[in-house]
Structures are given as C-alpha cells and as structure tokens.
Amino acid sequence: MPAGKPVIEAKDVFRAFIARADHGKRYPILALQDANLAIEKGEFVSFVGPSGCGKSTLLNMVAGIFQPTAGEILYKGKPVTAINTDVGYMTQDDNLLPWRTLRDNVEVALEFQGMPAAQRHERAAEYIAKVGLCGFENHYPHELSGGMRKRCALVRTLIYEPDIILMDEPFGPLDAQTRVILQDELLKLWDGTGKTIVFVTHDLVEAIALSDRIVLFSRAPGRIKQIYKVPLSRPRDVFHIHAEPEFPAFFDQLWRDLKEEITEVELRAK
Amino acid sequence: MAYTCDNQTMKGAVEGSRGQQILRETEIRDGALERKHNRDTRIGQALLGLGLFLLWELGSGTLVDQFFVSKPSKIMESVWGMLIKEDLLYHMQFTVTEALAGYLIGASAGLLSGFLLARIDLVYRIVQPFIIGFYGIPRIALAPLFILWFGIGISSKIAVAAVMTFFIVLINTIAGIRSVPVQLLQVTKVMGASEWDLNWKVIFPSATPFIIAGLQIAVPQAMIGAIVGEFISSNRGVGHLINKASGWLDTPGLFAGIFALMIVVLLMNYGVTVIGNRLMRWNPKYGNMREPV
Structure with a gap:
C-alpha cells in the first residue's frame, strides 16, 4: 500500500434518509453510522457487506451526490460539499445516453470539459480500441450487447482520467464469463495509472481478485466492521484467482465474518 | 502500447470469407424485403382509400339519402x-x-x-x-x-x-x-x-x-x-x-x-x-x- 496523505477520508460520518411508509407517513432511517476510513492515493479498495448496509451511501457521498447528515467526507483534505467532478462514477446501470452513439458517449466528459473535437476523437478512438469495440463507434446503445455497453461505460469514465474512480457494483448485471473478462480488463487499464478505485460489490471473489484492501460493513444500520489487507501480490490473474495459495484461507475468513451480518431471513432466501 | 482500430475486426468478417458472403447476401435480401414492405403498405393504403370512396359513392343515394352524405x-x-x-x-x-x-x-x-x-x-x-x-x-x-x-x-x-x-x-x-x-x-x-x-x-x-x-x-x-x-x-x-x-x-x-x-x-x-x-x-x-x- 503506498504511503502518504489519504485522498479520501471519512470522519465520524452518519447519514439518515427520509423514507415513506405505504400509508404515506414519513419517517427517518439511518443508512450509515459512525464511519471512519482513510483511502490512500493509488489504492484499490472494495466495500462489501449485506444489502442496505450503507456501501453505496458512502460512495455517493464521496462523489458529492449528497452530503453526510453528520461528520464529514474529505477529498484531498477538503470537505466535499458539492458534486465532486474530480471523480469518475460508474453504477450498476450503464447510464449511457441513449441518443448518443458509442463514440459520442465515450467523448461526452471531454466535451463537457471543452476539449476540441479533433483531439476528442483521437483520444476516444484509442480507448475504444483498448476495449475491443472497434467498428461499433456509430452504433447507438440499444444496438450493443450488455458487455459492450459496460465496456463503453468503463472507458467513458476512464477517458477523462479522474483521480478517483467510484464503481457501484459495475459488473453486477453481467453474466459470469463477461464479468471476469471485464475484471481483467479493468485491472489492465488501471495498472500503472496511479488512480484510486473504490469498488462496491457483493461478490467476495471479485473483491479479493481486484483489491488491495477490503472494507466489510455490518448489517443495517451499517457501520464499518473490519478492514482487511488482501494477501495477494500483483499483477493478478483473475481467471485463476482460486488457485493462489493464500486464497482459500482468506476467502473463508471473509465469508465467516460476512455471514454473521447476513440475517437468518437473508440466508434462507439464498 | 498505442491502440488503434486498424487491426481489429469484431463487427465484420474477413475479406473473401464465407461470413462476408453471408453478410452481403443478407444485405441484398433485406433490401428487397424492405422495398416489398414499403410497396405493400402503399398498395394497402391505396386499396383502403379507394374502397372507402367506392362504398361512399355507391352507398350514397342507395343506402343513405344523398342529401345528407x-x-x-x-x-x-x-x-x-x-x-x-x-x-x-x-x-x-x-x-x-x-x-x-x-x-x-x-x-x-x-x-x-x-x-x-x-x-x-x-x-x-x-x-x-x-x-x-x-x-x-x-x-x-x-x-x-x-x-x-x-x-x-x-x-x-x-x-x-x-x-x-x-x-x-x-x-x-x-x-x-x-x-x-x-x-x-x-x-x-x-x-x-x-x-x-x-x-x-x-x-x-x-x-x-x-x-x-x-x-x-x-x-x-x-x-x-x-x-x-x-x-x-x-x-x-x-x-x-x-x-x-x-x-x-x-x-x-x-x-x-x-x-x-x-x-x-x-x-x-x-x-x-x-x-x-x-x-x-x-x-x-x-x-x-x-x-x-
């Protein structure tokens, strides 16, 4: 883990939401409590934990989409009080703009920055080639497969080189094969860039294969239960991550700790 | 390593291959079908319009008083x-x-x-x-x-x-x-x-x-x-x-x-x-x- 000042810090962060019962009564619920965390530059950190434990809530607060109810989130030492445009943000839905072709989607952030068209096209062509989408530049999102849309969303986020990339279950809806291939592509694209990645997932294998550290959240109302250092070296072979000698023991420990947080009901549902 | 799109062909098929031949045949067949659909639509619309007019023309004075319709x-x-x-x-x-x-x-x-x-x-x-x-x-x-x-x-x-x-x-x-x-x-x-x-x-x-x-x-x-x-x-x-x-x-x-x-x-x-x-x-x-x- 690289040493230095953290890029992201959460200090005593609480977040409440207003929910509405079906008879229309409004009541507050706690999504996250007492979160303290520091993430260093260049780290790949995963958030895991049961549903509704505040993983995405914390991520959204780093992006500045909403603010903590109490406590503060620091980005490079300064509190995040508005949308944080230094971050890249990728969610479970690809959120491509349906009225733009693949190329125009990949370029959109550069367009917002005001980069000249010629320069934009050149950069986009390189990124499109990196993820093997050549020949589909002029296709609209509805004409692409799920995996292709995901690749498009991935390079759209990477192309403007944000310092931090926040990923909220980005590979969630994909089939198992495409998922592993995209994990591999992500690691290759990230390797050597020095960018910080915060990655929310429900998949422990995915978390182990990708991360330097894993943050385990307790069940709702969520708090950070434990932080683990992944005992695997880099570069990683995501296709054979099970075969690493350190993998089984670490996976077992993680799963045991997570299992305590999954309620009986959830276990039975699975 | 710089990436470009020149050497990658995910969409099409290799020049001269069976796949390319199929793509070309599909394109031709699709064009013909498209033209046929368009033609059928026009013919259908013309027939429907003509039929309505004919019904009106012949029905007026026989089925309904011509003064009204x-x-x-x-x-x-x-x-x-x-x-x-x-x-x-x-x-x-x-x-x-x-x-x-x-x-x-x-x-x-x-x-x-x-x-x-x-x-x-x-x-x-x-x-x-x-x-x-x-x-x-x-x-x-x-x-x-x-x-x-x-x-x-x-x-x-x-x-x-x-x-x-x-x-x-x-x-x-x-x-x-x-x-x-x-x-x-x-x-x-x-x-x-x-x-x-x-x-x-x-x-x-x-x-x-x-x-x-x-x-x-x-x-x-x-x-x-x-x-x-x-x-x-x-x-x-x-x-x-x-x-x-x-x-x-x-x-x-x-x-x-x-x-x-x-x-x-x-x-x-x-x-x-x-x-x-x-x-x-x-x-x-x-x-x-x-x-x-």
Whole structure:
C-alpha cells in the first residue's frame, strides 16, 4: 500500500434518509453510522457487506451526490460539499445516453470539459480500441450487447482520467464469463495509472481478485466492521484467482465474518 | 502500447470469407424485403382509400339519402368548382396561416414555459394545480372571448389555435422533463456537465419522445382552433366557406371544405413526423436494428 496523505477520508460520518411508509407517513432511517476510513492515493479498495448496509451511501457521498447528515467526507483534505467532478462514477446501470452513439458517449466528459473535437476523437478512438469495440463507434446503445455497453461505460469514465474512480457494483448485471473478462480488463487499464478505485460489490471473489484492501460493513444500520489487507501480490490473474495459495484461507475468513451480518431471513432466501 | 482500430475486426468478417458472403447476401435480401414492405403498405393504403370512396359513392343515394352524405364525385366536382369560382386557395391561405401561426406560437411558448416550470421545482409545485385547472376548461369556449379581444380578423383565430396548442405542448414537455432518469443527471454532473450541458445534452434529448408526441397531438388541435374561430365570426377562411355551404344546405360544398382541411392537417402532421423521426433515431422504437430475413 503506498504511503502518504489519504485522498479520501471519512470522519465520524452518519447519514439518515427520509423514507415513506405505504400509508404515506414519513419517517427517518439511518443508512450509515459512525464511519471512519482513510483511502490512500493509488489504492484499490472494495466495500462489501449485506444489502442496505450503507456501501453505496458512502460512495455517493464521496462523489458529492449528497452530503453526510453528520461528520464529514474529505477529498484531498477538503470537505466535499458539492458534486465532486474530480471523480469518475460508474453504477450498476450503464447510464449511457441513449441518443448518443458509442463514440459520442465515450467523448461526452471531454466535451463537457471543452476539449476540441479533433483531439476528442483521437483520444476516444484509442480507448475504444483498448476495449475491443472497434467498428461499433456509430452504433447507438440499444444496438450493443450488455458487455459492450459496460465496456463503453468503463472507458467513458476512464477517458477523462479522474483521480478517483467510484464503481457501484459495475459488473453486477453481467453474466459470469463477461464479468471476469471485464475484471481483467479493468485491472489492465488501471495498472500503472496511479488512480484510486473504490469498488462496491457483493461478490467476495471479485473483491479479493481486484483489491488491495477490503472494507466489510455490518448489517443495517451499517457501520464499518473490519478492514482487511488482501494477501495477494500483483499483477493478478483473475481467471485463476482460486488457485493462489493464500486464497482459500482468506476467502473463508471473509465469508465467516460476512455471514454473521447476513440475517437468518437473508440466508434462507439464498 | 498505442491502440488503434486498424487491426481489429469484431463487427465484420474477413475479406473473401464465407461470413462476408453471408453478410452481403443478407444485405441484398433485406433490401428487397424492405422495398416489398414499403410497396405493400402503399398498395394497402391505396386499396383502403379507394374502397372507402367506392362504398361512399355507391352507398350514397342507395343506402343513405344523398342529401345528407353527398358523394365523392360530387365533392370533387365541388372542390374543383371552389378552386375556380370561390377561390378555395384564397380562403385556405388564411386558415393555414391562422393554424400554422397559432401552432408555432403555442408550441414555442409551451416548450419554453414547460422547460422553465419543470426545471424549477418550487415554481412547478406552485403552478401545477393552476395549469391543470386551465387545461381542464374547454379551451374552445374561449373563442368568442378572443374575438371580443382581438377582433374578427386573423389574430383572434391565431390566438385560439395558439391556446389549443400551448397546453398540450406544455403538459407533455413538463412530463418529459420530469421523467428524466435521476441517475443520468447524477452521472453527467459528476463528469463535469454545466447547467447548459445538462439542459441541452441530457434533459432535452431525454424529453423529446414526450415533446414530439405533444407536437403531433397538437397539429389537428390548432386546426380545430382556427376553424372554430372562423365559424363564430369571419368573412374569409375555409371555416367561413363551410359555414356558408351549410347555410345553403350545400352538402358537397361542406364536404369539400372538410376534405381540403384534412389534406392540410395531413401535410402538417407529416412535417412534424419527419422532424420527430430525425430527432429520435436513437430510440429503439424508431431504431434500425432488426432481425434479418
């Protein structure tokens, strides 16, 4: 883990939401409590934990989409009080703009920055080639497969080189094969860039294969239960991550700790 | 290592391969099918139109008294007569001007105010019940009032057509803008979109299906506005012609006026549809990927 000042810090962060019962009564619920965390530059950190434990809530607060109810989130030492445009943000839905072709989607952030068209096209062509989408530049999102849309969303986020990339279950809806291939592509694209990645997932294998550290959240109302250092070296072979000698023991420990947080009901549902 | 697109072929097939041959054959077959579909549609429409006319022509005077329904041959005669004697084109120019001007004024006002209202939540909450209230009154009942205000000339009819158009476009614009997916806004904001970018590159395109639907529904409404204005008080326009024909119990003349209006509305609607299709190429419903033959 690289040493230095953290890029992201959460200090005593609480977040409440207003929910509405079906008879229309409004009541507050706690999504996250007492979160303290520091993430260093260049780290790949995963958030895991049961549903509704505040993983995405914390991520959204780093992006500045909403603010903590109490406590503060620091980005490079300064509190995040508005949308944080230094971050890249990728969610479970690809959120491509349906009225733009693949190329125009990949370029959109550069367009917002005001980069000249010629320069934009050149950069986009390189990124499109990196993820093997050549020949589909002029296709609209509805004409692409799920995996292709995901690749498009991935390079759209990477192309403007944000310092931090926040990923909220980005590979969630994909089939198992495409998922592993995209994990591999992500690691290759990230390797050597020095960018910080915060990655929310429900998949422990995915978390182990990708991360330097894993943050385990307790069940709702969520708090950070434990932080683990992944005992695997880099570069990683995501296709054979099970075969690493350190993998089984670490996976077992993680799963045991997570299992305590999954309620009986959830276990039975699975 | 620099990446380029030159050496990668995920989409097509290798030059001279069996795959490429299949792609080419599919393209040819698809073109032929497309032409056949278009031709079948045209033939079907022509047959249906002809059949309706024939039924009307033969049924009139046998099934129903010709005095009430006239017959196509008589109507065409009447259209021809009006074209020469009564200056149908002269009257049409007023009606078309009224409907078109009213439509353009109403549509742009509806678009603009819809955009502003929907984007400012507090304002929307305040005015929403008032809009529904105004929308709820039969707007056509305002026509006599507008003639009182703007006189019996062309401007009162433009006003009626504009009011007919305005509310439809307004309500559809608001619905479109308020249904923009929140995540799309969040993601683009994080990517550094300015307020201008958000409006023009995210919100407006996302709302276009609603807006186009509103613009299409409003076309005949604008025409109704202009015609009703002319019915109530005017000395020119197709509405005036129809009124006169009805006064003289001239059924063919009445239908001739209606026929002329129908043609105009069809043309206006065609214009809006062309623009709509152009703006919505990205929409799967208007899309271009489908199963080959």
